[in-house]
Amino acid sequence: MTERPEQTQVVVVGAGPVGLMLAAELRLGGARVVVLERLPAPTTESRASTLHARTMELFDSRGLLDALGPVPGDTRGHFAGLPLDFTLPGSHPGQWKVPQDRTEALLGSWAKRLGADVRRGHEVTALTVADDFVEVEAVGPAGRLRLRALCVVGCDGERSAVRELAGLDFPGTDATRELIRADVAGIEVPDRRFQRLEGGLAIAARRGDGVTRIMVHEFGRVAAPRSGAPGFGELATVWKRVTGEDVSGGTPLWINAFGDVSRQVSHYRAGRVLLAGDAAHAQLPIGGQALNLGLQDAVNLGWKLAVQVARKGSAGLLDSYHDERHAVGRRVLSGIRAQALLLLSGPEVEPLRAVVGELLGSDAVRRHLASTISGLDIRYDVGEGAHPLLGRRLPPTVLETAALGRV
Ligand SMILES: Cc1cc2nc3c(=O)[nH]c(=O)nc-3n(C[C@H](O)[C@H](O)[C@H](O)COP(=O)(O)OP(=O)(O)OC[C@H]3O[C@@H](n4cnc5c(N)ncnc54)[C@H](O)[C@@H]3O)c2cc1C
Structure with a gap:
């Protein structure tokens, strides 16, 4: 074991899509970050293969779409196996087919280009939380590694070691189907x-x-x-x-x-320990929603945590990560449970499927469900106000300025 622990500002555990996205976002915000990943090489399993409109907009805003290359998109999707048209206003309506290993490769090279220190073959085994630091212990190719940081984020998947080591609860239900x-x-x-x-x-x-x-x-x-x-x-x-x-x-x-497991941690943040992605919520992987939910957790958290550690931001800003993303996660998990019931129940659910199928013929219902699954209808609670964009994403907008013209 090394005598003195290495120092950084944030340790991210897990170099899955969420950990890599978070590492890049932290770097964009100016924070120093080390990512510890158990696997010696990226997984080649295709896993989730759908990127939704909101994630595509985020990738676009980070200039990542050229590197992603041509991506087949389709506005025809489904809700519990019932056809659902995803045509919506916005720059990337629909579902975009990208195997997860390609998404991870894109995010991995982006995070490294921005200066994230990604260390593969390192399994996190212990965590100490003190008043003014966290210490993470991992077993790697060169033996034991101790890393001291201001915060640790568990992006280490459904069986999160960080969640376990920090003693965070994970209420919900195990899979029955x-x-x-x-x-x-x-x-x-x-x-x-x-x-x-x-x-x-x-x-x-x-x-x-x-x-x-x-x-x-x-x-x-x-x-x-x-x-x-x-x-x-x-x-x-x-x-x-x-x-x-x-x-x-x-x-x-x-x-x-x-x-159809459905679990969500009660708190996305416990002091210096945070969770994102599947470490914070486990769900039936239907329609790529788990992956998209996690990537959007990472984007919500990244800049706030960077402000906190690099510029000593206020704790209130960091707490808004839990407030905002726990509410979004709760809603997405509830929608996934509804889909699981409709899709995986026996013949007794047919009358309900028939009613939902008829309702999908209404454009208002179609738009409601498509916006929810696409992540385009998210509205964070940012207090009172009447403006229709309050708490929402700014839709892709053409700006006209005297200096730059239309951009
Ligand atoms: C086999 C499989 C098939 C899937 N298929 C689909 C699908 O068809 N459709 C769909 O929508 N979703 C699917 N999913 C879910 C989707 O892949 C996840 O929602 C997504 O990967 C979540 O990303 P994440 O970064 O939060 O977690 P993960 O992708 O799970 O990444 C977590 C990372 O943490 C690492 N890690 C874990 N413990 C430690 C530790 N102690 N120390 C260091 N590193 C650690 C892991 O090696 C892993 O690389 C599938 C998942 C799996 C596992």
């Missing part, structure tokens, strides 16, 4: 978007390379706690029961299971 998903080579099944069959829900999409992503939920099957990914045999059995098709001869390339 589960989807099993795999990328499978060598199978021939019909493409299905969200097909509700008698015994369950089946989704299948064949990619250009011949690999098919299949996803299945069997109505009424209670999710048991898992210690790892399910086997392909289990998936093939459930798929057969739900669709009647035999995929057991295929070759699985990636399998995982996920469920």
Whole structure:
């Protein structure tokens, strides 16, 4: 162990998309930041593949879209598997298809370019919170590392070590329903978007390379706690029961299971310890909302924390991170739970699906749901006032100035 701890201003734990976005935002605000990441190399799993309008606007405002390159966008999305048109006013309406490893690569190189110190292969194992500093201990390639900082932010995912080490509660419910998903080579099944069959829900999409992503939920099957990914045999059995098709001869390339867990920390900030992304909220990953929610946590927190540590800002500003993002997270998680109930319940939910399907024909309902999922309707509570933009994002606007003309 080193005699004296290294010093920085902020330690970010986790170099997933949220930790990398936060590190870059902290650098933009002038704060010194070290990111500690357990994995020696970035994950290559595609995971969340949707960026929503609000995130695209944020990436645009940071000049990141050119580096992201061409991105297929589509205004056709869904709410609980019911078609939902995402056409809305704004610069990037719709859903933008970007595999998560590409988003992470973009944010990783941006954070490093801005001067974030990203250290891979470092697993955080201990945390000490004192009156005027935090000390984070990690095990890395060169042994134990001690880092002293003004604050630590856990961006270390659903099973957050920072959350555990700081003793922060994580109230909510565990998953009771589960989807099993795999990328499978060598199978021939019909493409299905969200097909509700008698015994369950089946989704299948064949990619250009011949690999098919299949996803299945069997109505009424209670999710048991898992210690790892399910086997392909289990998936093939459930798929057969739900669709009647035999995929057991295929070759699985990636399998995982996920469920309708819904948990949110009571406080996004406990003194010098903060949480963002999946570390602060766990949810069914439907429609990329978890990723987008987390990226927007990072943007809300980054500049406030930078002001706090680099320029000794007021604690009230930093507390507004919890006030604003906990409320947004609560609402998003509630919408995700509603979608999970509509999508993963058995035939008894059909009458309700029919009513919701009819309501989606109303433009006001369509716009309401599309704006919520896109993150365009967020309104932070910033006090009394009548202006329609109070607490909202400034929509993309053309400015005309004498010096610059139209920008
Ligand atoms: C297998 C899988 C499939 C998914 N599929 C989808 C999907 O299809 N659609 C969808 O919308 N969402 C999906 N998600 C969810 C989505 O990926 C997350 O919402 C998103 O990654 C959250 O980003 P994050 O940065 O908060 O956390 P993560 O991406 O989980 O990043 C956390 C990082 O912290 C690191 N870490 C953890 N503990 C420590 C420690 N002690 N010390 C140092 N580093 C640590 C981890 O290695 C990881 O890199 C999936 C997630 C997983 C895991």
